[in-house]
Amino acid sequence: MGFVHRCQSTLVVAEHNNEVLTPITLNAITAASKLGGEVSCLVAGTNCAKVAEEISKVQGINKVLVAQHDSYKGGLPEELTPLILATQKQFSFTHICAGASAFGKNLLPRVAAKLDVSPISDIIEIKSPDTFVRTIYAGNALSTVKCNESVKVFTVRGTSFEAAATDGGSATSETVDASSSVGVSEWLEQNLTKSDRPELTSAKVVVSGGRGLKSGDNFKLLYDLADKLNAAVGASRAAVDAGYVPNDMQVGQTGKIVAPELYIAVGISGAIQHLAGMKDSKTIVAINKDPEAPIFKWLTMAWWRIFSRPSQR
Ligand SMILES: Cc1cc2nc3c(=O)[nH]c(=O)nc-3n(C[C@H](O)[C@H](O)[C@H](O)COP(=O)(O)OP(=O)(O)OC[C@H]3O[C@@H](n4cnc5c(N)ncnc54)[C@H](O)[C@@H]3O)c2cc1C
16 A cells, blocks of 8 residues: 555646635645655646745645746636646646635546546545545535546545645745647636635634525624624525525535534524535534524534444443
């Protein structure tokens, strides 16, 4: 097993905005390190020297590969895929991964298709270099997948792996040739919600509201609480569909996956699709006027599961 581990070489595709590294890349680096062997990180951007420098200090990275070209603006998969394929041709990685964010989910299936291999999405555990665990049925079952492909291409659920330490590393840096622009798509602009609160997927405390809030105005109660707790604010899909809040706040199977230290669910019933996005939170507090709400049943079951383990008795 030790020899198998040493033979691995993994490429982590970094997500960033030329200025700052997106935190999920650090979780993907931890997952890559668990495979053993060399870990390289590809930083592709328009003016990304600062991010490359930041990554070279991350623990677990052996080599930073830097590619700069105007067409890498916005991280379009059509433009980044040829670069990754050329890098793969040069270095013959055994694994290629990225965080399971919109960026990674957009990019890696295309890379896998071009390499003619099956991608494995949103892994939560690595059993061995070819065996991964991922959730299915909205997180109600775990599937262990053995991958026989020559190159394993996968995305990593950020909440399932600790973030790699951002200092103490000393990776070498190498420039890789930028591919010429494909030109089938063009990055025009991006309008992001501006907020002083922590980012939802990496916040230590999340306060979420559901249909029980009854209006968008009542979310102000949650924003005030969140500001006191330095928390991010999330929402159920019902609250998003009702127009109370924008959909980038949605937590759940079709929203964001969060696992904060503390998750406070206000006026949320606890449908399985919502639980799929927050059930790995360390402590969950539910505020609901209905004592029969599914979220309480689920919390009771989770409590029973933890305390009925032999080691906890
Ligand atoms: C394919 C699919 C994907 C989905 N993906 C997601 C997803 O990603 N995220 C998600 O959240 N949902 C998702 N859903 C929807 C999900 O099934 C539920 O419909 C949704 O989570 C319900 O949201 P809610 O708990 O806010 O609303 P409700 O189920 O209506 O619950 C509202 C709760 O508020 C409580 N309440 C009412 N008034 C008060 C009060 N005054 N004080 C305290 N409590 C009060 C009620 O008792 C109730 O429990 C998905 C559904 C499908 C089919």
